[in-house]
Amino acid sequence: MSKQFVNRKNELEYLKQRYSSGQAELLVIYGRRRVGKTYLLTQGFHEDSVYLLAEESETVLEDFSTILSERFDDKILKENPLRTWKAFFTYISEKAKDERLLVIIDEVQYVAKSYKPFMSVLQTQWDTHLKDKNIMLVLCGSLMSFMEGTLSGRSPIYGRRTGAWKLEPLKFLDLAKFHDVSIEESFNIYSVFGGVPQYWRDYNPEQEFWDNINRMLFSKGGRYYDEPKYLLREEVREVSRYFSILRAIAQGTTTFGNIASKARVNSNSLGKYLSVLEDMGYIEKEIPVMSKKGRYIIKDNLFHFWFEFVYPWKHLIEKGKGIPEDVKKHFNLYLGRKYEMVAREFIEANDELPFKFSKLGRWYHKGEEIDLVAVEGEKGMFFEVKWSDLNVRDVKKILNDLERKVERFDLKEKYYGLIARNAPKEDLVFTLRDIEMLTHE
Ligand SMILES: Nc1ncnc2c1ncn2[C@@H]1O[C@H](COP(=O)(O)OP(=O)(O)O)[C@@H](O)[C@H]1O
Ligand SMILES: [Mg+2]
16 A cells, blocks of 8 residues: 655645745644645655644643643653643743744544633733744644634634645546546546545555455445445534535535525525535536636546435445446446546646637536637636547547637637547547656656
């Protein structure tokens, strides 16, 4: 199994910069559960940090005291655990002297859960002494509502925080480096699990693809059998509300009004639910290029796959029947939609295209659609994405159709292209092999 540290270049750069800023830093790092926050902070960054992981318990402060006493070899502290959070901050403040002290509080929402005024105490302690110390304090967590709370103007640490970073999922091209499998298999894995490295890690490349999927998702008691429900339960209170909204979107309901009626949610409150789901990275309001009217889609592949293929078959899975035939039959169609994500990443990463662009996205209007459109000023590049093997005639036909659709665009320079699973070589016609080439870079 791979153990290497993948990507996170920008994040590491950012953390290193802050570490050497010469000022007291109070950073917030947040993001989806399993996206790699803890791994980034503990494996990627600084070995000499004080790492404090809060558990969902009433004894957080005692646990932290124990860790501190070991870290600083402090026998007095070992016998006399800290009794207040004020004492905790005084203690770390005293330790931040000549050498810069990096303190990471992970799953910080559990601290605030066990002691509500935690953030206010931090605020006072920051203002009175910590801000002048040689310290970098990182608050890390994944409970969105809480983390977003610490970022808002109402939060006690508002104005103290010196930086915040939302950790996003990794990319397909990272996955292709993570597991030593064929590009086809990487793409299958990505389509099911998206850019979440914990799922990648639990995927066993020695096993067949469908055996992995069966073990992880289609077995009662399997690790991710109930994953979306588990993740929602961790993060929100009204799980069933969020659940029906996600389900409606997964079934292809894309507009605000339709989601409200399908999920039976009052349209006055739907906006709030949608924005929470968007913050958590599970859905996205996709705004097409050269238009304002967006539509809601599932962004997280694991959620998409689960709602499409696991949830509807639960009655069979519960009986231990494994993966239903229907799932394998429809999987290729599902891959077709996911290929658009990969194609998009390929276009973003490809620096040999006719021009550099600032806007890239889908375009649709009155039943017509173009999979990928890149624009810059008076120039446009248009791509169709096809998860199939094309011959010369297919390519010609697709490009002709594309050219017709593009007639409506009043641009000076237009380019037409195609990203297929397989196709004969031609200018701006790319295949999975071309995408594979990028993974070797
Ligand atoms: N950059 C990375 N490179 C390789 N593996 C990673 C990376 N980030 C995370 N992982 C894997 O994913 C697992 C889950 O990440 P973790 O940091 O625990 O997620 P989080 O703290 O966001 O819930 C890690 O244990 C590690 O195996
Ligand atoms: Mg973590």
